[in-house]
Amino acid sequence: MKGNMNNMMKQMQKMQKQMTKAQEELHELSFEASAGGGMVTVTANGKKEIIDVQIKEEVVDSDDVEMLQDLVLAATNDVLKQIEDKTNDTMGQFTKGLNMPGMF
Incomplete structure (x- = not known):
């Protein structure tokens, strides 16, 4: 038994x-997502930190700031979803088959 x-402890x-x-x-x-056909691109690292935002000049319209905000939000949410999915895929392999509530 010992x-x-x-x-088991070694494993x-x-x-x-x-x-x-x-x-x-x-x-x-590094993860990247874009919105508006590439008009806004957001880059993040695996720590879920936004490290870059690129906005094409032609999308900047002072009469339609709301559209630009929507594009930034869409790209940011997309890149964060990519990180979450990759994290779940990678870390989930360690909990597969284990019945441990609250783990990944």
Whole structure:
């Protein structure tokens, strides 16, 4: 019985190291989304930090600021969704088959 417990602890430590490595790799990734046919592009890293926003000059219209705001929101929400999906795909492999409520 003691050998099984030691083996399980080693497996848990190995999985924890793999999870930490996977999370670090996710944080290094870059994600990009655009809206309005490329008129607004938002770039974020895997930490869900917006690192760049590009707005094409032709979309800037002082009479229609609302459209520009909508495009920025759409691109930002899209890039955050991409990060969330990638995180779930990557980190979900560690909890697959485990019945642990609240995990990923």
